[in-house]
Amino acid sequence: MQRQQLRANRSRASKGQDRREDVLNIIEQVKQNGDQALLEMTERFDRVKLAHLKVQPEEFDEAFEAIDDTLLDAIRSAIRNIRDYHERQVRQSWMNATESGTILGQLVRPLERVGIYVPGGTASYPSSVMMNAIPALVAGVEQIVMTTPPGKDGRMNAAVLVTARELGITEIFKVGGAQAIAALAYGTESIAKVDKITGPGNAFVAAAKREVYGDVDIDMIAGPSEVVILADETANPEFTAADLLAQAEHDPLASAILVTTSAALAEQVQEQVLSQLEHLNRKEIAAQSIDQWSAICIANSLDEAFDIVNELATEHLQLCIADPFERLGKVKHAGAVFIGNNSPVPIGDYYVGPNHVLPTSGRARFSSPLSVDDFIKKMSLVSYSRADMAANGHKIAALAEFEGLQGHAYSVKLRMANSEEGSGK
Structure with missing residues (x-):
């Protein structure tokens, strides 16, 4: 096969079908009607009428009873391996002080609240829970909420529930599709909005993630x-x-x-x-x-x-x-x-x-694989010393004046002219 044909295959497979108009309508309904929209769409799309969106405590117990010891052992072993790998990715905050007194650095902080989407049906995979939740947990994310479509009996995949519980995730909602992404991005009465959404899904999920990006962060649009x-x-x-x-x-x-x-x-x-x-x-x-x-x-x-x-x-x-x-x-x-x-x-x-x-x-x-870096944010830290301002302020002002930003230059020149001892020595 020729290279041109290989490229064409990759391009065609990545495009999929355009679901934008339908997805925008779903997002708007969730924004307007919250939980009621989620319940109605679950009944319409998944053909399940739910009494509760949120997974109840007894459902976790039932899930543990439903899986065998061999699978539970495999889940626990995989969690250990995946956690060990991702712990090696952890970044630390740092600061560096120069002899002249300037301090520069970087503050590393975890995201506060993350939403994980786990597909349902034949693609209901406990591995999806591990791969999305573990780097978030290692990064220090304290609030993780999970959404996944229910089965025809209104229940969730037992192995998915067990995996979530093993990781300490208990805030789980039985909702899938674009409506789940909308709920995570904008919030409903039951689901508080998140800072970032990760996890794979069908064409509707991918299209919804594309639409909400900017209001929240996302991992990637997976093909x-x-x-x-x-x-x-x-x-x-x-x-x-x-x-x-x-x-x-x-x-x-x-x-x-x-x-x-x-x-x-x-x-x-x-x-x-x-x-x-x-x-x-x-x-x-x-x-x-x-x-x-x-x-x-x-x-x-x-x-x-x-x-x-x-x-x-x-x-x-x-x-x-x-x-x-x-x-x-x-x-x-x-x-x-x-x-x-x-x-x-x-x-x-x-x-x-x-x-x-x-x-x-x-x-x-x-692009890179999902990692601990996807669940942190970095803030620059600057404490400029009086000595460095005296030595370099004219250079900073020159750059500001070249760009026509007189206020920027004046802000620096004031410090240069001030002979009083500042706090940043």
Whole structure:
């Protein structure tokens, strides 16, 4: 497949359908009618009539009873790993004092209140709770509220509830879609507005996040899932095919691309994909992804293969080549890099620690994975000494006067002319 076709696939998959008019209407209804709008939309869209928007205490107890010990142990182990990884990202406030008495620094503060959106239905994932909540908790966010659509029986996914409770999140509301994003952004009688919204969702959720951005912060506008596997003749064709299908089963618009220097491997992987596809329970979804948005590209050399990979700037990149660490420096753009034949993307999706909320649709050229940094804000700190003002004030005034801002210059000149001892020595 030619590079132009690969770029076209990525572009088409990232656009999706325009839901703006419908989303704007939903947002306005939530602004005007609050909880009543949420209850009515839940009944209309999810076909569930709720007595309470908020998850009740007894529902947590029922959720713990509904899951087995093996799953609970896996959840707790994953939480430990993810927390450990994100604790290494913590930033500290700092100050630096010069010999002349000036103090410069940076204050780091957590956001006060964050909203997490967790999809429902077949995409109701406890891993989404972990990956969005844990970096916020590590950053020091004290108030975390979660929204997720209820099931047809009015209940929430038990594993999602258990995961939230294990993380100390109990403010959870049974509301999904664009209406949930509107409630988090602007508040209702039950849901207090937040400072930032994170979490994946369908086209309506993505469109709503785009509309409320600016009134609140958001993590990113996520597109369909992607993987690019860069492989040479040393790669295992059965593993490679399985890893392509692991992304394809996410979504009919998901993209799974193999870039290889081996024509033999390409042929073997193609055969394996068709064979393994028959055994997937989400066969129809994966088949659409493979047929419409996926590809095998044979490169003339590893250098050309890396050029293609960097041009795609994919969400997930797997390096299944000889001596991958020696060539790691050639990777310029990717959301996450998985190295070696024993490092498939699912280990990052669920368990080992790094965040699985990653830039898609080529945005890895300028964006990063969700991290502790997304849940903090930084404030500059300045205490300028009298000595430095005397030494440098004329330079500051000169810059202000050049820009035609006389008031700026006068503010500085007053300090220069003042011979009294200031507090900032």
